[in-house]
Amino acid sequence: MTDPFATHGIHHLSASSLNTYAAQPAAWAMSYLLKRRLPAGASAHRGSAIEAGVSAGLFDPEKPVDDCIAIALAEYDRLTALSGDPRREAQRKVVQDTVPVALAELRQYGRPTPPEEGQHQHRISKPLGEGLPDLVGYLDFYWQEHGLVLDLKTTERVPGQISSAHARQGCGYVVNTNQICRFAYASPKKIAVYQLENVADHWTHMQAIAQRLKRFLALSADKNELIGLLVPDVDSFYWSDPAAEAARKEIYGM
Amino acid sequence: MGLGLSYSSSETASSDFLPLVSYNAKAGRLKYSQRVEVNGRWEKQEEDVSFQQPAFVADMENIQVGYLFFKSGMAPVRALVKIGNPLPPVPVGDYGVDERGRPNQPKQGFAMRVLDGNRTVREFSSNAASVLGAIDALHNEYEAAPERAQGMLPVIQFTGATEVKNKHGANYTPNFQIVKWVPRPAELPAGAPAAAVPQSVASAAPAQAPSLPPPTPQAAKPLPF
Numbered sequence: 258m259t260d261p262f263a264t265h266g267i268h269h270l271s272a273s274s275l276n277t278y279a280a281q282p283a284a285w286a287m288s289y290l291l292k293r294r295l296p297a298g299a300s301a302h303r304g305s306a307i308e309a310g311v312s313a314g315l316f317d318p319e320k321p322v323d324d325c326i327a328i329a330l331a332e333y334d335r336l337t338a339l340s341g342d343p344r345r346e347a348q349r350k351v352v353q354d355t356v357p358v359a360l361a362e363l364r365q366y367g368r369p370t371p372p373e374e375g376q377h378q379h380r381i382s383k384p385l386g387e388g389l390p391d392l393v394g395y396l397d398f399y400w401q402e403h404g405l406v407l408d409l410k411t412t413e414r415v416p417g418q419i420s421s422a423h424a425r426q427g428c429g430y431v432v433n434t435n436q437i438c439r440f441a442y443a444s445p446k447k448i449a450v451y452q453l454e455n456v457a458d459h460w461t462h463m464q465a466i467a468q469r470l471k472r473f474l475a476l477s478a479d480k481n482e483l484i485g486l487l488v489p490d491v492d493s494f495y496w497s498d499p500a501a502e503a504a505r506k507e508i509y510g511m
Numbered sequence: 512m513g514l515g516l517s518y519s520s521s522e523t524a525s526s527d528f529l530p531l532v533s534y535n536a537k538a539g540r541l542k543y544s545q546r547v548e549v550n551g552r553w554e555k556q557e558e559d560v561s562f563q564q565p566a567f568v569a570d571m572e573n574i575q576v577g578y579l580f581f582k583s584g585m586a587p588v589r590a591l592v593k594i595g596n597p598l599p600p601v602p603v604g605d606y607g608v609d610e611r612g613r614p615n616q617p618k619q620g621f622a623m624r625v626l627d628g629n630r631t632v633r634e635f636s637s638n639a640a641s642v643l644g645a646i647d648a649l650h651n652e653y654e655a656a657p658e659r660a661q662g663m664l665p666v667i668q669f670t671g672a673t674e675v676k677n678k679h680g681a682n683y684t685p686n687f688q689i690v691k692w693v694p695r696p697a698e699l700p701a702g703a704p705a706a707a708v709p710q711s712v713a714s715a716a717p718a719q720a721p722s723l724p725p726p727t728p729q730a731a732k733p734l735p736f
Contacts, residue, residue, distance in 0.1 A: 362724075365724045366723065366724065400562075400723075401562050402562045402563050403559070403562060403723045404540070404559070404561050404562040405723065417729065417730030418729040418730045419729065433674060434674075435538055435539030435540060435561065435672050435674075435683050439726055449727040450724070450726050450727050451726055451727055451729050452726035
């Protein structure tokens with residue numbers, strides 16, 4: 258029997274891919290089936306920029322916080338140079354204010370374990386199960402001495418707990434190991450660091466999503482036929498970027 | 512020789528107050544713990560050292576074997592004798608019931624003094640089958656080694672844990688290995704004469720890492736499955 262993933266040129270899965278399929282299949286199909294990547298909005302660039310500044314401050318504990326902020330802002334300006342997101346300026350201020358909040362908390366953990374030479378991040382690859390591609394991911398920060406993987410999430414409002422989608426993402430980092438995973442939710446005003454529990458249960462959920470995606474792909478080898486089965490939720494944040502909205506209208510006609 | 516495990520409450524009380532090394536087979540984590548006085552109250556301090564891959568001199572000559580019972584909220588039950596002696600009877604008592612409703616009983620275990628990389632004498636004890644197997648293998652290696660005849664002690668290093676699945680779920684077997692042999696240090700007195708402190712032991716352990724800050728408590732939330 259033909260592998261539906263291979264038929265559609267999908268050779269590995271990611272937490273982002275599976276979470277997108279779970280939340281907004283129309284957005285998943287556009288990104289991963291048609292390979293029309295949704296433009297990252299200013300919020301996503303904000304996260305990357307803050308991570309750059311925080312990373313600089315963690316790997317060099319003596320680096321002044323102002324220097325880390327400057328690194329984050331420079332990265333944000335680079336990433337958003339062509340962004341049409343109306344929130345671009347507002348998010349720049351979030352970047353500036355969040356970096357010191359995150360550093361104050363995370364510098365307590367010590368210097369993270371650097372990735373292997375020549376790599377920018379620690380790469381992980383986990384088998385999802387028979388007949389499924391491996392799950393591939395990259396760790397934000399890893400402390401070998403603590404056995405700790407930490408994923409930094411930036412937000413304008415710190416949540417009270419780890420979301421289900423984030424839990425599914427984190428479980429892939431540590432499942433079948435004796436390591437722990439934490440999520441740091443950093444805002445311009447505060448930070449909360451939550452520890453992921455029930456890893457095996459979240460992993461089972463992740464495997465179930467992958468199985469269902471496989472069944473969906475098995476319906477047809479014709480991408481357009483699969484697209485024709487889906488309806489986008491036009492109110493979803495997946496379409497908030499103007500370019501993403503335009504692509505949605507082009508592909509789905511709505 | 513294997514550990515030939517079994518025990519009685521004949522050991523010294525002083526060992527109860529040593530800082531401890533403990534291994535959680537369910538999580539695959541090695542911890543150092545000690546009781547410290549804070550504002551007039553005794554508190555337990557724990558440090559997860561699993562990923563520091565600590566090394567310590569192990570007093571395998573005087574390892575104690577027998578029966579141990581650990582339960583949160585009650586003093587450990589110990590019936591131990593020096594290895595090589597007949598095992599003591601299993602301690603009898605009311606130890607409650609396990610999660611399947613069966614009466615709890617002390618299990619075969621061991622207790623061993625070790626000297627860590629910071630020159631702190633600790634007691635490493637466990638009654639977990641996965642730990643016993645690992646220590647038994649080390650003890651066999653110790654007994655067969657020519658260094659033992661010279662009165663030396665092994666420096667054993669915790670190098671990680673291996674997941675083992677059985678009908679009760681997943682456990683992690685600790686991985687230990689003998690990385691060198693040293694003369695018996697003064698901190699671990701025994702029949703053998705005290706020897707020069709093994710300087711190499713201190714260097715075998717990495718620099719102290721910052722302790723892991725506690726996570727933020729999460730709001731209660733039902734699982735999505």
